[in-house]
Amino acid sequence: MKRLFLSLFAGVFAVSAHAADTKSVEDLNALSNGSVVFTKENDKLVATITDTARVFNISKDVDVDEVRMERVFAANKNATVVLPFEIDTTKIVGGQVRRLQTVENGKAVFSPEYVGKAFAYAPYLLELKGNATKLEFSGPVKLIATTPENTSSEKAWINPCANNGGWQVIGTTALKGWTANGVYKDEIGSVYGFMGKDLSGTDASNTVEGVNELHVGDFVKIKSAKIQAMRAYLKYDPSACPVKQGKPAAPGAAYAPEAPATTVYSIDDLPETMKVIIRNPVSEGGDEDDVTAIKSLKPVAAPKADVWHDAAGRSMNAPKAHGVYLNDRTPVIVK
DSSP: OHHHHHHHHHHHHHHHHHHHHHHHHHHHHHTTTTSEEEEEETTEEEEEEOSOOSBOOOSSOEEESEEEEOOOOOTTOEEEEEOSBOEEGGGEESEEEEEEEEEETTEEEEEEOTTSEEOTTOEEEEEEOTTOOSOEEOSOEEEOOOOHHHHOTTSTTSSOBOTTSSEEEEEOSBOEEEOTTSTTGGGTTTEEEEOOSOEEHHHHHHHSTTOSEEOTTOEEEOSSEEEOTTOEEEEEOTTTSOSSOOOOOSTTSOOOSOOOOOOOOOGGGSOSEEEEEEOOTTOSSOOEEOOEESSOOOOOOOOOTTOEEETTSOEESSOOSSEEEEETTEEEEEO
16 A cells, blocks of 8 residues: 555656646747747757747747757758857857858958857858758757847847948848838848849849849849848948948957958949858868858838737737737837
């Protein structure tokens, strides 16, 4: 009888522990509104970053044993990526991250992250390796909350300027679109994105005025386009990035005083397309031309006024509860 009682007690304890684990995972999933799905696998906490939410949001830092990405990349092509965690670059399997170095002679030059780490919410060009279509990450990581402090451009590695100034690579944590009558209409003409597929005829001219053909790898001036969360784009903004600027130092350190001068352009003088160069100082062949896409840049219809969506992209009336929402594609925090 005593042995039976102990067995029953152990069984109840096991069920209670499992229930506690389940509740913990449920609580964690409530933090991310579908941006991240948390699961327990063999006593390990696994976080899967989804690729469907219009807004990436996680309200608290979370330590996980393993992180996965749902996003599928095109094999043998480059892409842009923003990661919500910091990780040693040697622990990224399937690709390498590259930071913006300079924009020169109609070419955007990217180089390896010189400190050996990929930083949370920093925008990167991703150079995929071999036939990889997915990124994998070895070891545990800490997912970083999408608070203003953690995503602020005041951090040296978030939305960094080119070493020679004028240009800035900007990451997104929410769907962003550019249309003639949209919220970001004033940025049209100074924003560039990577082409994800070939376009011709009307599709090409709707993306870049006066151009009849665009190819995968063209870095194009946006006329009408959209970009999903956790991607990046290039912007010419000499007010944010003065044309005389030193080489960025390690995060937390000052910028070097010396800097090559570059020309200040008007928007009308900016090129319609640019090539992307990946500059790898350890390779023997010198510069290597590689180009790819943020996302296929297709025209998007002008949004209706005062349209609301929740973080998962579902249409709704004006929100009354606390949370993160989209109003006419602009992220809004309701308190």
